[in-house]
Amino acid sequence: MKLGIIGTNWITEQFISAAEATGKFELTSIYSRTKEKAQAFGQKFTHVSECFSDLTEFFTKGSFEVVYIASPNSLHFEQTLQAIEAGKHIIVEKPMCSNPFEMKQLLEKLHKHPEIYCFEAARHLHEPNFKTIKAQIKQLPVIQGANLTYEKYSSRYDQFLAGEEPNVFSLSYSGGALQDLGVYLVYDAIAWFGIPQSSHYYPVKLRNGIDGAGTAILEYPDFNVVLNMGKTANSELPGEIYGLKETIRMDNAAELQKVELVDATGNVTMLSVDPAQNPMLAEAEAFAAVLSETDSLENKQLQQDWLAYAVEVNKVLYELRQSAGIKFLADEPYVDR
Ligand SMILES: NC(=O)c1ccc[n+]([C@@H]2O[C@H](COP(=O)([O-])OP(=O)(O)OC[C@H]3O[C@@H](n4cnc5c(N)ncnc54)[C@H](OP(=O)(O)O)[C@@H]3O)[C@@H](O)[C@H]2O)c1
The missing domain is CATH 3.40.50.720 (NAD(P)-binding Rossmann-like Domain)
Known part of the structure; x- marks a missing residue:
């Protein structure tokens, strides 16, 4: 193609x-x-x-x-x-x-x-380690919550600190930590736990009102999922998903290079496979497979399923932004500023 x-x-x-x-x-x-x-x-x-x-x-x-x-x-x-x-x-x-x-x-x-x-290029959705976590969650006797983190210092933050406004730190270009890195965590939550019943975002706003970092809490009927995201610092905090006595542990919840199960007795089993050298390979392969046979009903359905995730993620991102009073220029035609 x-x-x-x-x-x-x-x-x-x-x-x-x-x-x-x-x-x-x-x-x-x-x-x-x-x-x-x-x-x-x-x-x-x-x-x-x-x-x-x-x-x-x-x-x-x-x-x-x-x-x-x-x-x-x-x-x-x-x-x-x-x-x-x-x-x-x-x-x-x-x-x-x-x-x-x-x-x-x-x-x-x-x-x-x-x-x-x-297709929305939600890279990690197509990776084997993402699917392994989804399957492992199904094995848990209960879900009692999760803490998921993706915080990486952005090279563009140097520009921001120097007085510039790079696109990724701009309300005019729909930037910010939530839209840029938080999107991966919201994908995690929706694909692994379903649609939350409510959600709230606690941002750390920078001088122009954009979120440089923040914490979101997604409420489910029986548990909460906490999402930590940021572009102004580096976090080494692992992600965790809590069963009863078992925990699924991952390096960070967007790159998913290492995923482990800590069982009820403390034994650790490695669940992850080594990721591809190019982190975009899994999604490229998934899109290529679907586009190679667009007449296939199965492929049509796959595309619809991925799009359905994109729609729900978009809704939650918006709800989170609303809860924190973050308004983009792109919202202006539709809502009062
Ligand atoms: N999947 C991932 O792992 C990943 C990683 C990084 C970024 N992204 C996504 O990729 C997209 C681009 O991110 P980025 O950091 O590369 O953005 P960026 O550097 O701000 O802009 C990307 C490109 O858009 C053009 N551009 C820049 N400013 C523009 C403006 N004001 N008006 C029109 N075009 C402009 C430039 O290309 P020209 O100068 O050639 O026109 C530039 O190379 C974002 O949506 C981001 O979320 C994804």
């Missing part, structure tokens, strides 16, 4: 490398805000045949079949709509939309174009 890309940062290179490693994708088409940057980026890959600096032209004239969107968060929604209109399949970086109002419009558009497949 011919692949087009939007965004020329390191994450795009990592995804292309994973996508090409599946043997199913070839990067052919590049959009960047400047042609020079698109061409310079294209020189790193062998099959690139077209570079664009006009987004409409990219979509209307580009020969690619699948687009990978890795632009700042606030642009995902409009670019995904454009891609659907242009008849391209979509792999869009997390988070797919800034709020449920955008998500609703996107779903309506997809409903009118059932031939288009649209």
